[in-house]
Amino acid sequence: MARDDEMLDNWWDEAYSGPISFMRFKFSKDLESADIAILGVPYDLGTTNRPGARFGPRAMREQSTLTGEFDYGLWPWDYHLAEYHKVIDYGDICNFAGYPKRMNKELEATTTKIIESGTACFAMGGDHFISLPLLRSHVKKYGPLALIHFDAHTDTWVDEDYNHGTMFYHAIKEGLLDLEHSIQLGIRTPNPQTHGIEIIYADELDELKPSVVAERIKARVGDKKAYLTFDIDFLDPAYAPGTGTPVAGGPTVMAGRKILKGITGLNIVGADLVEIAPAYDPIGSITAVAGATLGGDILYLLSEALRR
Numbered sequence: 001m002a003r004d005d006e007m008l009d010n011w012w013d014e015a016y017s018g019p020i021s022f023m024r025f026k027f028s029k030d031l032e033s034a035d036i037a038i039l040g041v042p043y044d045l046g047t048t049n050r051p052g053a054r055f056g057p058r059a060m061r062e063q064s065t066l067t068g069e070f071d072y073g074l075w076p077w078d079y080h081l082a083e084y085h086k087v088i089d090y091g092d093i094c095n096f097a098g099y100p101k102r103m104n105k106e107l108e109a110t111t112t113k114i115i116e117s118g119t120a121c122f123a124m125g126g127d128h129f130i131s132l133p134l135l136r137s138h139v140k141k142y143g144p145l146a147l148i149h150f151d152a153h154t155d156t157w158v159d160e161d162y163n164h165g166t167m168f169y170h171a172i173k174e175g176l177l178d179l180e181h182s183i184q185l186g187i188r189t190p191n192p193q194t195h196g197i198e199i200i201y202a203d204e205l206d207e208l209k210p211s212v213v214a215e216r217i218k219a220r221v222g223d224k225k226a227y228l229t230f231d232i233d234f235l236d237p238a239y240a241p242g243t244g245t246p247v248a249g250g251p252t253v254m255a256g257r258k259i260l261k262g263i264t265g266l267n268i269v270g271a272d273l274v275e276i277a278p279a280y281d282p283i284g285s286i287t288a289v290a291g292a293t294l295g296g297d298i299l300y301l302l303s304e305a306l307r308r
């Protein structure tokens with residue numbers, strides 16, 4: 001892990017100009033010197049309702065040029081990530097439109113390459129199905145992982161088909177999850193089966209302080225290695241209309257950010273943020289602004305875990 005002086009000393013563009021990389025971290029495939037890689041996964045063939053999450057990574061990058069333009073870092077974190085790490089934007093995996101099987105294989109291979117090099121990976125979806133190949137590659141390295149899952153949906157539907165509502169059922173079936181230490185937050189859709197995962201439903205979450213929710217997550221996950229997955233539809237559609245399967249009655253962006261900040265210190269080894277579909281995000285790109293900000297928070301959680 002090393003301070004990235006080149007990043008800290010070169011403030012070059014306004015938020016509205018210049019190349020669009022995530023939070024202005026340089027595009028690079030150099031995994032040797034990198035500590036954290038940001039990977040775009042523009043895939044949305046697993047969507048059951050509105051398509052369009054393939055445009056999510058680009059929308060997040062574009063809005064992140066504002067959250068990432070400050071050389072002091074992202075508030076309320078009190079440092080810049082480059083003070084401790086070389087963070088790279090690894091670009092997108094691409095050329096998979098119409099080829100779900102190829103995407104599945106290639107995403108697992110790409111993330112395996114990234115994490116085997118000792119670089120932590122933050123993936124930007126894409127629809128939520130991408131979490132399955134991401135989990136497979138992480139579990140190969142780390143063993144079964146505690147899942148910290150923000151979502152309106154459990155995505156554990158018992159269904160042999162692959163889509164963005166079944167991938168955690170497949171993850172369970174494949175033994176990828178440490179169920180006793182896994183937790184889902186913000187759920188507000190029918191759930192015939194918990195599979196032994198702790199769930200804080202949206203109504204309960206609404207009555208709890210974010211700090212209390214964070215303590216519940218910490219108590220559940222403990223010191224286990226964890227994978228964090230954040231479906232933007234965790235948020236109320238007032239804050240995130242630009243998504244494939246919105247469900248009314250969800251938390252605010254502030255609640256989401258406070259919960260994330262509150263779980264600092266957990267051993268999070270990998271993460272994704274998914275389901276931003278900018279075509280349904282017509283007013284001020286509010287979903288992408290939320291996603292870019294929450295994505296920044298998740299990078300800080302990976303950083304904190306790396307420095308534990």
Ligand SMILES: [Mn+2]
Pocket residue numbers: 151152153231233234245
């Ligand atoms: Mn969802």
